[in-house]
Amino acid sequence: MQSLVNSGLISLGNNFFLIPFSFIDSFFFRSGIGDQTTLRADRRANRSRNIRGPHSALTDFLASNNISAAQIRDDYDRRVSEAARQANGETTAAAAEDQDSEFEPEPEPESPEDKVKKRKRQQTIERIKKTKEFARRKARKTGEPDDDDDWIANQIADDKARPAPGQLENCEICGKRFTVTSYSKAGPEGGLLCADCSKKQVKGDGKKAPAKKRVSGPSRRQNKTKLLDGETPHGAQSLLEMCIKKVAESIDDVEEFGDLPPPVMHRLSQILSKRRAVTPRILNLFLRRNHRELNIYDCAQLQTDDYHRILALMPDLIKLNLRFVTPMKDNIFDYMVENNKSIRDLHLRAPNLVTDDCWRRFFIKMGPRLQSLKLWDLDAAFDNKTAEVMCENCTGLERLKLQHIVKIGDETLTAISSLKALKHLSLWFSQDTKPEPLLKIISSVGPNLRTLSLQEFKNADDTLLQSIHDHCRSLTKLRFTNNDLCTDQALTSLFRDWSNPPLTYVDFYALRDVDMSNPAGPPEPIGLASNGFIALMEHSGSKIQSLSIASCRHISRDAFETVFDENKRYPHLKNFDISFTGPVDDYIAQCIVRCCPALTKLVAFGCFNIRDLKVNMGVAVIGTVSEPTFKGIAQAETM
Amino acid sequence: MWHGPPSRHVYKPVEDRRLRDLHASTRTSMASTISEYVTLVSCDGFEFIIPRSAACVSGTIRRMLDPSSKFSEAITGRCTLETLTGIVLEKVCEYLLFNEKHKDQANVSDMDIPPELCLELLMAADYLDT
Numbered sequence: 001m002q003s004l005v006n007s008g009l010i011s012l013g014n015n016f017f018l019i020p021f022s023f024i025d026s027f028f029f030r031s032g033i034g035d036q037t038t039l040r041a042d043r044r045a046n047r048s049r050n051i052r053g054p055h056s057a058l059t060d061f062l063a064s065n066n067i068s069a070a071q072i073r074d075d076y077d078r079r080v081s082e083a084a085r086q087a088n089g090e091t092t093a094a095a096a097e098d099q100d101s102e103f104e105p106e107p108e109p110e111s112p113e114d115k116v117k118k119r120k121r122q123q124t125i126e127r128i129k130k131t132k133e134f135a136r137r138k139a140r141k142t143g144e145p146d147d148d149d150d151w152i153a154n155q156i157a158d159d160k161a162r163p164a165p166g167q168l169e170n171c172e173i174c175g176k177r178f179t180v181t182s183y184s185k186a187g188p189e190g191g192l193l194c195a196d197c198s199k200k201q202v203k204g205d206g207k208k209a210p211a212k213k214r215v216s217g218p219s220r221r222q223n224k225t226k227l228l229d230g231e232t233p234h235g236a237q238s239l240l241e242m243c244i245k246k247v248a249e250s251i252d253d254v255e256e257f258g259d260l261p262p263p264v265m266h267r268l269s270q271i272l273s274k275r276r277a278v279t280p281r282i283l284n285l286f287l288r289r290n291h292r293e294l295n296i297y298d299c300a301q302l303q304t305d306d307y308h309r310i311l312a313l314m315p316d317l318i319k320l321n322l323r324f325v326t327p328m329k330d331n332i333f334d335y336m337v338e339n340n341k342s343i344r345d346l347h348l349r350a351p352n353l354v355t356d357d358c359w360r361r362f363f364i365k366m367g368p369r370l371q372s373l374k375l376w377d378l379d380a381a382f383d384n385k386t387a388e389v390m391c392e393n394c395t396g397l398e399r400l401k402l403q404h405i406v407k408i409g410d411e412t413l414t415a416i417s418s419l420k421a422l423k424h425l426s427l428w429f430s431q432d433t434k435p436e437p438l439l440k441i442i443s444s445v446g447p448n449l450r451t452l453s454l455q456e457f458k459n460a461d462d463t464l465l466q467s468i469h470d471h472c473r474s475l476t477k478l479r480f481t482n483n484d485l486c487t488d489q490a491l492t493s494l495f496r497d498w499s500n501p502p503l504t505y506v507d508f509y510a511l512r513d514v515d516m517s518n519p520a521g522p523p524e525p526i527g528l529a530s531n532g533f534i535a536l537m538e539h540s541g542s543k544i545q546s547l548s549i550a551s552c553r554h555i556s557r558d559a560f561e562t563v564f565d566e567n568k569r570y571p572h573l574k575n576f577d578i579s580f581t582g583p584v585d586d587y588i589a590q591c592i593v594r595c596c597p598a599l600t601k602l603v604a605f606g607c608f609n610i611r612d613l614k615v616n617m618g619v620a621v622i623g624t625v626s627e628p629t630f631k632g633i634a635q636a637e638t639m
Numbered sequence: 640m641w642h643g644p645p646s647r648h649v650y651k652p653v654e655d656r657r658l659r660d661l662h663a664s665t666r667t668s669m670a671s672t673i674s675e676y677v678t679l680v681s682c683d684g685f686e687f688i689i690p691r692s693a694a695c696v697s698g699t700i701r702r703m704l705d706p707s708s709k710f711s712e713a714i715t716g717r718c719t720l721e722t723l724t725g726i727v728l729e730k731v732c733e734y735l736l737f738n739e740k741h742k743d744q745a746n747v748s749d750m751d752i753p754p755e756l757c758l759e760l761l762m763a764a765d766y767l768d769t
Contacts, residue, residue, distance in 0.1 A: 234745050235743070240764040243761035247757050247761060
């Protein structure tokens with residue numbers, strides 16, 4: 001028995017069993033820790049590791065023989081301390097002893113209670129396993145190799161057994177008494193540490209306990225953003241694109257672009273504009289005397305002076321493409337008329353401070369030279385009269401785009417029909433218009449048109465389609481959206497026996513009937529439905545590159561099966577938008593992928609029946625509920 | 640892999656047998672099959688020996704090395720890029736291999752480009768059609 005006592009096994013359990021008693025003594029005296037505390041800390045450490053060492057077995061045995069380990073140890077402590085006091089009469093030791101005795105518990109038989117405690121703890125753990133906290137921790141832990149229910153439950157039990165904040169506790173390392181806070185750290189043996197020791201502990205732990213390991217590479221959200229931006233989901237980007245992005249990132253450090261070619265400047269401008277970073281300083285980088293075009297997609301931060309600077313520093317401009325140009329005023333337009341005589345392409349978005357008078361002056365002087373005019377979002381000026389002046393003077397206009405110009409309507413449409421040189425026409429009016437002026441445009445300029453885009457002409461009807469069929473024979477792009485008057489029959493006859501060569505770009509977004517009480521639509525289908533779709537693909541399938549049939553919800557499943565039959569191939573179709581077409585399910589989508597070998601982008605918002613789509617590498621699938629699987633790529637990598 | 644300008648004091652390529660063999664491996668005689676490696680040389684004399692497949696990611700280099708063109712580059716498997724410095728060409732080669740390595744992977748993060756190099760690299764990328 002004596003040897004056991006000397007080895008320290010009885011009093012302190014397996015944790016200290018190699019430490020000689022002399023050390024433990026000095027530790028106790030110096031720190032003044034009561035044995036209760038030590039034992040508690042000791043047990044806690046045991047619990048957290050879930051090890052039952054010789055401690056419990058021996059104490060069990062001793063307890064069964066009615067011998068208290070604590071009693072033996074206390075006696076030993078007293079003897080040693082008395083000896084020490086007698087030897088040198090150290091006051092500190094005495095004080096420590098006094099303090100020590102304050103915390104001394106009544107010598108109680110540990111051992112029988114241990115069983116009870118063990119059982120209680122077991123019950124506690126069982127209870128904890130049913131709690132929400134346990135489920136939460138388990139969810140967080142899954143994936144780790146050694147996730148163990150008991151271990152998690154033990155952790156929670158230990159956390160609960162910790163002294164609550166506000167209680168007093170003795171530090172495990174330095175033994176100082178301190179107030180427990182929620183920031184108190186656990187020591188190496190499971191006890192708590194005072195503020196100073198906690199700090200040291202954290203420093204030591206810093207390296208071995210890093211924050212949750214993050215998988216390197218872009219996040220899921222970034223990947224989705226890239227997809228929507230049209231970037232390929234596979235392989236590296238081109239070096240050019242990477243560099244342009246990097247330059248845009250560190251634009252504040254760039255003093256001069258050097259001899260960057262115009263396409264690169266254009267791309268840089270796009271990226272910077274998207275970030276809304278084009279300030280007067282950055283504008284300077286884009287102003288190059290020898291360049292013939294300037295594209296800035298966000299001029300919101302530029303002042304009136306900056307427009308003068310653009311026009312003065314680049315007098316040979318041929319193409320001027322500025323968006324959100326609110327501070328642009330009459331005097332800038334007048335200056336442009338005087339100074340920049342070579343401008344042929346003018347693309348302006350929202351120059352709302354320019355008056356009608358100025359527009360007319362501008363068209364009278366510059367009109368004959370203009371080849372391309374694109375205007376968006378005008379509401380304060382630009383009325384029908386101005387548009388008429390424009391059409392009278394811009395005789396050489398080949399490309400015209402007018403979108404969301406509030407004050408123009410039927411008269412403007414009538415005037416546009418006099419622009420005989422038009423090759424590209426894009427109209428999106430804010431006012432409601434009659435169908436007749438559109439017919440007039442098609443009949444007079446239709447034969448020359450290469451591209452035609454008519455958006456939200458709600459009153460256009462079958463006669464318009466008939467007119468396109470009769471007059472247009474060089475179209476490559478046709479956009480006709482948001483209409484619920486044209487019938488499937490008219491769309492079918494548009495594509496049947498049409499002398500126009502196959503189209504490469506078709507957008508029939510939202511050609512459908514909208515009637516809440518009759519979701520299936522009338523028996524004679526309205527909008528692009530089965531027959532129209534089949535006729536369209538028969539006519540243009542061989543050349544089509546981009547196709548949108550979004551929201552054309554009366555196309556039947558049978559029509560999809562016919563169009564994407566096993567033997568059909570659409571070799572050039574790259575972009576395909578099938579959003580909100582109900583019948584498209586996994587099978588149809590798979591047929592689409594099979595029939596379109598060149599497909600790079602499949603937009604399928606609201607196609608809830610697409611659940612498990614397998615696509616080739618390089619195809620961006622946007623909007624599906626579930627992630628597509630890529631042939632030859634592990635699913636994990638696609639995240 | 641690269642070695643310094645052809646100055647005796649800086650580097651002696653002849654003495655490195657492995658490098659010499661590597662150089663030999665990039666050379667193709669008219670009759671033999673085209674070699675698997677090509678040499679890219681910068682204007683200041685740095686040489687980079689990289690796989691042909693990686694080099695051909697660049698449209699310009701691909702056209703230089705096209706065997707049907709009978710350009711001297713195609714015959715010798717050695718492209719001298721007079722407009723690029725060694726530093727830039729090193730980064731270009733890094734990209735070519737980066738591209739080769741990640742060509743079948745989904746959602747590749749961008750290669751690290753030092754900001755001070757990016758404008759020069761941008762010009763190089765434009766020239767090389769990569």
